[in-house]
Amino acid sequence: RVRDAAEHVMKMHPMWQGPLAIPGGDRQSPIDIVVRKSIFDSELKPLVSVYDPNTCQQIWNNGYSFLVEYDDTTDKSTLKGGPLQDNFRLCQFHFHWGESNAWGSEHTLDRRLFPAELHLVHWNSDKYSLFEEAVMEDNGLAVIGVFLKVGKRHEGLQKLVDALPAIRHKGSVVEFTRFDPACLLPSNINDYWTYHGSLTTPPLTESVTWIIMKHHIEVSHDQLAVFRSLLFTSAEEDVQKSMVNNFRVQQPLCGRAVRSSFS
Ligand SMILES: CN(C)c1nnc([C@H](N)S(N)(=O)=O)s1
Numbered sequence: 001r002v003r004d005a006a007e008h009v010m011k012m013h014p015m016w017q018g019p020l021a022i023p024g025g026d027r028q029s030p031i032d033i034v035v036r037k038s039i040f041d042s043e044l045k046p047l048v049s050v051y052d053p054n055t056c057q058q059i060w061n062n063g064y065s066f067l068v069e070y071d072d073t074t075d076k077s078t079l080k081g082g083p084l085q086d087n088f089r090l091c092q093f094h095f096h097w098g099e100s101n102a103w104g105s106e107h108t109l110d111r112r113l114f115p116a117e118l119h120l121v122h123w124n125s126d127k128y129s130l131f132e133e134a135v136m137e138d139n140g141l142a143v144i145g146v147f148l149k150v151g152k153r154h155e156g157l158q159k160l161v162d163a164l165p166a167i168r169h170k171g172s173v174v175e176f177t178r179f180d181p182a183c184l185l186p187s188n189i190n191d192y193w194t195y196h197g198s199l200t201t202p203p204l205t206e207s208v209t210w211i212i213m214k215h216h217i218e219v220s221h222d223q224l225a226v227f228r229s230l231l232f233t234s235a236e237e238d239v240q241k242s243m244v245n246n247f248r249v250q251q252p253l254c255g256r257a258v259r260s261s262f263s
Pocket residue numbers: 091092094119121143198199200201202203
C-alpha cells in the first residue's frame with residue numbers, strides 16, 4: 001500500500017527513532033475521517049479568524065518541515081468560534097507533504113490521501129500566557145488543517161515558495177514579513193470536521209482541537225516540487241536527505257467522535 005511504503009521511509013527520520021506512541025495515549029493524531037460516521041453538530045458556530053499580516057516574522061527549516069512564525073505576544077492574529085470556547089492566538093503554520101503527489105497528507109477522508117496538508121497552529125490565550133504552557137493542556141491548542149490538491153498555481157503561496165531556496169537546510173531562517181495566512185484558507189471555512197487529538201510531532205501532547213477543512217486549496221505541481229527541494233539535513237551533514245514524507249502514521253480513533261459543522 002502507498003501508506004506502508006511511505007511509513008517505512010518516514011520512520012527513517014530521526015524524529016521517529018524514539019517512542020512512536022504516548023504510553024496510554026488515546027487521543028492521538030492524525031486520523032482517517034470516516035465521513036459517514038461523522039456527526040453533524042448544529043451547535044458548532046462559524047469560525048472567526050482575524051489575521052494581521054504585520055505579525056508575520058520569519059520562515060525557517062526545523063529539520064522536519066518549514067514553519068512561518070508569527071508574533072504571538074498580542075491578540076492581533078486570532079481564531080475563535082467554531083468548536084472553540086476561548087480565543088486562540090496564531091503562532092505558526094507549516095505543511096506536510098509526500099515524495100510524490102500520490103500521498104503526503106496526515107489526515108485522510110475515507111482513506112483518501114492528499115498530496116499535502118497545511119496546519120495553522122494556535123494556542124489558547126484566554127487561559128494561558130505562553131504556547132509552552134498551552135501545549136500541555138487539554139484545551140490548549142487549536143490547529144486548522146487544510147488539504148492541498150495539485151492544480152492551478154496558488155498566487156498567494158508563491159511569495160512563500162520563492163523564500164524556500166534560502167532555507168534549504170535544517171536550521172536556516174530568513175526574515176519573512178507581511179504574509180496573510182488567510183490567503184491559504186479555502187473560500188468556505190465553515191464546512192469542517194472537528195475532533196480532539198494531539199500534535200503529530202513530538203511532544204505529541206493531547207492538547208489539540210483539530211479543525212479539518214472540508215474544502216481544499218489548489219497549488220501547482222511546480223509549487224509543490226519546491227517543497228520537495230528542501231532538505232531534512234543541515235549544510236554540515238555529509239549525506240543530504242530530501243524533505244519529503246514528513247507526515248506521521250495514522251493513529252487509532254479509540255472511540256472518539258468526529259463532529260461536522262455541515263450536514
Ligand atoms: C511547537 N509547535 C508549534 C508544534 N509542534 N508540533 C507541531 C506539529 N508539527 S503539528 N502537525 O502541528 O501537530 S506544531
